[in-house]
Amino acid sequence: MNDDSIHADLTGSATGRIAKERLYHWLLFGCAAVTVFVTVSIVLTLAADAITFFEDVELFSFLTGTEWESRRGEYGVLPLVNATLTVTLISAVVAIPIGTAAAVYLSEYASDRMRSILKPALEILAGIPTVVYGYLALVYLTPWLRATGLELNLFNLLSASIMVGILIVPMVSSLSEDAMSAVPDELRQAGYGLGATKYEVSTGIVIPAAVSGIFSSYILALSRAIGETMIVVMAAGAQARMFDTANPFAHLFQSGQTMTAAMVHAVTSDAVGGTPEFYSMFAIGLTLFFITFAMNLLSNRIATRYREEYQ
Structure with missing residues (x-):
């Protein structure tokens, strides 16, 4: 085979690879x-219909109002935000300690066999339909809390x-465990060499x-909690209310309506399309x-600010 034929084969092969790389580039x-287009489309759709709503309801009264009763034309979003943040904060109190402890155990203490059992179990827990969690909260958790002496309504924010919180434990533990497993073993060995215990x-x-x-997992898990729908619809109730400043914990034992529950109520009620209640x-x-969006932006900033780079 002469040099010209060899040169032709190499050139043809390189041209084919370049064409494939370009195809992969444009495909990816x-x-x-598509993901950006879908996100922008959703935001623009929400904004367009929200503008229609604000033609009938003042933006200031919507953002600062303390009453939400669509049948009476009262659209103050603060009671919904109050219930949403309450659910988020209490779920964080439940999920963050348990999820972080589980992540430390899986990353640092569990054997390979135990990790191969527990981690898939956590992922299965994350795959359970949320309607099942809502049913368990309503039928089992609320009666159990009542049996401990708490005076709970049938629908209450505490159970929800x-x-x-139990729902987002797998997200906290899985993402935190991945972050811990990415830490180089050299750092651990250095600690052991200085006489530190496994706990230290x-x-x-x-x-x-x-x-x-770890902090990114917290923010993402709390973002998931804010957007949760079925659990709060089934277990928290549909009565929008502000917390009592004299007894800020009393509303935990009462029903409450989160932002997602209010959206479900608006779309499943007999509200006629084109009315403020619908919009x-x-x-x-x-x-x-x-x-x-603000929480995810905070998560990215925290991850960028405290990211460790290892060579």
Whole structure:
């Protein structure tokens, strides 16, 4: 075979690879563009219908009002935000300690066999339909809490919050465990070489080194809690109310309506299309979008600020 034929074969092969790389590039770009297009389309749709809502309801009264009763034409979003943040905070109290402890155990203490059992079990827990969690909160958790002496309504924010916390435990534990597992073993060995115990290495070296990923898991899990629908619809009730400043914990034992529950009520009620009650779900959805967007932006900033780079 002469040199000319060899040169021709190499040139043809390189041309084919370049064509394939370009195809892959544009195919992957198209997939990324689709996700951006869908997100922007959803936001624009929400904004367009929300503008229709704000033609009948003042934006200021919507953002600062303390009464939400669509049948009476009262559209103050603060009671819905109050219930949503209450559920989010209580679920964080439940999920963050349990999820972080589970992540430390899986990353630092569990054997390979135990990890191969527990991690899939956590992922299965994350795959259970949320309607099942709502049923468990209503039928089992609330009666059990009542049996402990708590004076709970049948529909209450406490049961819903605890169940949402259980729902997001797998997200906290899985993402935190991934962040901890990414910490180089050299750091652990250095700690052991200085005489540190496994607990001291876990809490003093691994967790600080993985703090960006851990905090990101917290923010993403709380974003998931804010957007939870079925649990709060089934277990929390549909009575929008503000918390009592004289007894700020009393509303935990009473029914409450979150932003997502209000959206479900607006779309499933007998509200006629074109009325403020119907369009209120778009205004709530846009408000919820900005809240979750801000939390995800905070998550990215924390991850960027505290990210550790290892060579």
